Amino acid sequence: MNLMMLLEMASSAFGDRIAVGSKDGSGVSYSALYSNSGRAAEIFRNSPAEKVAFLDTSSVALPTALFGSAWAGLPFVPLNYRLTETEIHELGSEIAPAVGITSASMRGPLEEVPQFETIEREGFLSQASSGDVPDADWSMDPDQIAILLFTSGTTGAPKAAVLRHSHLVSYILGSVEFMGAGDEEATLVSVPPYHVAGMAALCSSVYAGRRIVQLPNFDPSSWIDLAIAESITHAMVVPTMLSRIVEELENRPGVSIDSLRALSYGGGKMPRPVIEKALHLFPNTNFVNAYGLTETSSTISVLGPEDHRDALESDEEAVRRRLSSAGKPLPNLEVSIRDEEGKVLQTGISGEIWVKGEQVSGEYLGHGTKLTDDGWFPTNDGGFLDESGYLFVEGRIDDIIIRGGENISPGEIEETLLTHSEIRDAAAFGIPDTHWGEVIVTAIVTTGESDLSATEVKEFVKNQLRSSRTPDHVVIVDELPYNETGKLLRRVLRENLSSLSIDEG
Numbered sequence: 480m481n482l483m484m485l486l487e488m489a490s491s492a493f494g495d496r497i498a499v500g501s502k503d504g505s506g507v508s509y510s511a512l513y514s515n516s517g518r519a520a521e522i523f524r525n526s527p528a529e530k531v532a533f534l535d536t537s538s539v540a541l542p543t544a545l546f547g548s549a550w551a552g553l554p555f556v557p558l559n560y561r562l563t564e565t566e567i568h569e570l571g572s573e574i575a576p577a578v579g580i581t582s583a584s585m586r587g588p589l590e591e592v593p594q595f596e597t598i599e600r601e602g603f604l605s606q607a608s609s610g611d612v613p614d615a616d617w618s619m620d621p622d623q624i625a626i627l628l629f630t631s632g633t634t635g636a637p638k639a640a641v642l643r644h645s646h647l648v649s650y651i652l653g654s655v656e657f658m659g660a661g662d663e664e665a666t667l668v669s670v671p672p673y674h675v676a677g678m679a680a681l682c683s684s685v686y687a688g689r690r691i692v693q694l695p696n697f698d699p700s701s702w703i704d705l706a707i708a709e710s711i712t713h714a715m716v717v718p719t720m721l722s723r724i725v726e727e728l729e730n731r732p733g734v735s736i737d738s739l740r741a742l743s744y745g746g747g748k749m750p751r752p753v754i755e756k757a758l759h760l761f762p763n764t765n766f767v768n769a770y771g772l773t774e775t776s777s778t779i780s781v782l783g784p785e786d787h788r789d790a791l792e793s794d795e796e797a798v799r800r801r802l803s804s805a806g807k808p809l810p811n812l813e814v815s816i817r818d819e820e821g822k823v824l825q826t827g828i829s830g831e832i833w834v835k836g837e838q839v840s841g842e843y844l845g846h847g848t849k850l851t852d853d854g855w856f857p858t859n860d861g862g863f864l865d866e867s868g869y870l871f872v873e874g875r876i877d878d879i880i881i882r883g884g885e886n887i888s889p890g891e892i893e894e895t896l897l898t899h900s901e902i903r904d905a906a907a908f909g910i911p912d913t914h915w916g917e918v919i920v921t922a923i924v925t926t927g928e929s930d931l932s933a934t935e936v937k938e939f940v941k942n943q944l945r946s947s948r949t950p951d952h953v954v955i956v957d958e959l960p961y962n963e964t965g966k967l968l969r970r971v972l973r974e975n976l977s978s979l980s981i982d983e984g
Contacts (some may be wrong), residue, residue: 480621480648482549485686486513487615492658492688499539499691502665502709506690507539512546515604517612519547522603523578526596530627532579533557533672534567534589536695540600541672542681543607544580545626549644550617554624556639557672561963564588570629570637571595621645627844628675628773639844640773642675650679650776650838651686653811660689664740666713667706669694669720674964676746676769679777680715689713699727703736710738715769717746717965722753728760736761745769745778747965748874748890750897750904751803758791770805770872772858774849776838779814780870782806797865803894804869805862812836814870816863821851829863829888831876861888878969880909882917885947889969892921892950895943896936901929904959907950908969918951922972924958931955 489498490513500506507515523531531548533541533555541557548555556574558567567588571577576594579586586597598606625644629637666689670677684691692709694702697720706714716724721744728734742757742764749768758766765784771777782804790801808814815823816830824830833855841856842848850856861873873888880887889907896905904924909917921940925931933953941949954976960968 480644481617481619481623482625482644482647482682483516483546483615483617484619484648485651485682486516486546488657489513489685489688496662496688497690498685499542499693501692502690509685509688511608512539512542514612515543515607516546516550517615518610519543519603519607520550520617521610521613522598522606523548523551523553526578527576527594528553528578528596530554530556530574530577532571532574532577532581532589532595534560534579534581534585535600535672536560536582537668537672537677537693538600538695539693540580540604541693542685542691543604545678545681547607549625550613552618552623554627556627556629557678559629559671559673560585561671568592573639574627621648626678628673628678630773638846640840641842641844642678642773642776642840646776646838646840647678647682649811649836650778651682653838654778654809655683655686657686658688660684660687663710664688664712665690665692665709666715667692667694667702667709667711668715669697669702670715670717670746671963674746675771675773675777676715676717676964699723703727703731703734706736706739707734711736712738712740713742714739715743715745718744718749718753719747719961719965720744721749721757725753725756725760729756737763739764741765741767741784743767743769745771747961747967748872748893749803751894752897754787754802755791758787768804768806770870772860774839774841774856774858775812775834775836776840778809779812779832779834780805780808782869786869801869804865804871806870807868808834808870809836812838814864815855817857821857824863826864826866829861829873829886832858832860832862832870832872834858861890878908880907880917880919882909882912882919882947883915887919887948891944892919892940892948895940895948896921896923898943899931899936899939901926901931902936906959906967906969906972908973910952910973912951919949920952920954920976921950922954922956922959922976925955 494510497506498509498512571589571592578596626642627639766787768782769778771779813835841850873890892907912918936953960971
């Protein structure tokens with residue numbers, strides 16, 4: 480197994496199709512991407528590098544470097560360009576000796592790293608677009624490292640998750656139909672390269688034969704305009720992106736993306752009111768919620784189009800509630816819910832989500848593996864399975880609030896708050912308390928004209944949930960902190976609110 484196998488198959492089967500770029504014919508074909516990747520492999524092999532880094536926004540250089548590194552037998556390491564220069568320098572030092580593809584404006588922190596060669600994007604593409612193409616001599620060792628992805632570091636220092644060729648190829652073969660895309664299909668990729676969804680989108684689209692259109696820097700207006708201009712049929716976004724797209728479309732009456740057939744979302748919790756609005760705004764689009772982790776080579780479970788439609792149209796709350804779920808596990812994976820001792824819990828009981836399957840890595844560079852002896856990966860995500868097998872993800876185990884000895888999911892409180900017509904966004908977390916152990920704090924973002932009080936917020940939650948779930952404190956803020964991939968930064972929120980006076984309501 481090797482990622483290059485996916486591109487070789489695509490080049491052989493539909494080499495003349497545009498792989499990356501505009502529908503006007505100016506893009507790079509699959510056969511050209513194959514040849515360019517081979518020449519990129521020679522660039523990497525002729526350097527003393529042991530890894531290939533990528534510090535840049537998305538462009539055709541991204542798949543060229545990704546498949547070129549697979550051809551050369553070197554791990555591909557996309558770095559987060561939104562980190563500070565000091566943080567980028569530290570990550571560069573961790574993966575050296577390496578060669579890095581980067582833009583002129585971003586290369587500075589890596590140039591100071593010993594044994595780190597940088598190549599500017601345009602120079603790299605120029606070198607990769609001419610000359611002889613090497614023989615197809617890549618290794619088929621499935622245990623070679625394909626990609627190293629640094630975790631977001633929201634709860635600690637970033638660690639490099641190890642994804643081997645066997646993990647990624649297993650995921651693609653198990654979830655994508657070869658040549659499944661028609662000539663007219665195009666996918667809009669707006670998630671950054673250092674997110675596992677960005678890597679999965681490239682590999683999935685190549686195997687399916689779908690044209691890839693890249694949006695280097697997301698903003699909702701540009702996303703909508705590009706989707707219309709390029710007749711986009713498929714797209715993947717994180718929840719914060721979809722929320723902003725929905726808001727933008729509501730402010731642009733008469734604008735629609737008629738070509739959009741499928742829209743997948745994931746990477747964070749999707750508020751039910753947002754997805755309900757999106758379903759009404761895109762009545763002819765198939766929605767898919769994909770839950771996954773870096774350590775599992777992307778998707779674990781999927782809430783499919785029929786699930787979305789059935790939930791939206793149902794009068795039963797248990798069925799409508801599935802819009803807040805992550806759907807059902809992929810058929811090639813096993814998922815179970817465990818307690819703190821690793822024992823399987825009954826249906827409907829919350830615990831830690833464990834997953835097992837060939838695509839699951841659970842390994843970190845220099846830190847070993849988190850897999851159990853029998854191959855299970857404890858995700859550190861909390862959740863439960865309902866009677867029909869739908870997986871509900873409640874957030875990180877570390878975020879569970881323990882109030883008076885009772886475990887309380889912040890996600891349950893947040894979902895309730897978001898059903899209030901005057902609350903646009905919400906977060907719940909615990910702070911230490913000498914009597915209760917922890918008490919519940921909720922931070923909310925209200926709609927523009929709202930004068931909602933803390934007392935009203937507490938009463939609203941109390942009427943919906945058990946009294947033990949009622950917030951002890953309510954803070955109204957202008958916005959909540961998210962990272963660029965849509966994850967709520969609770970640690971940052973706690974730090975930001977520590978200096979504020981908390982409204983006792």
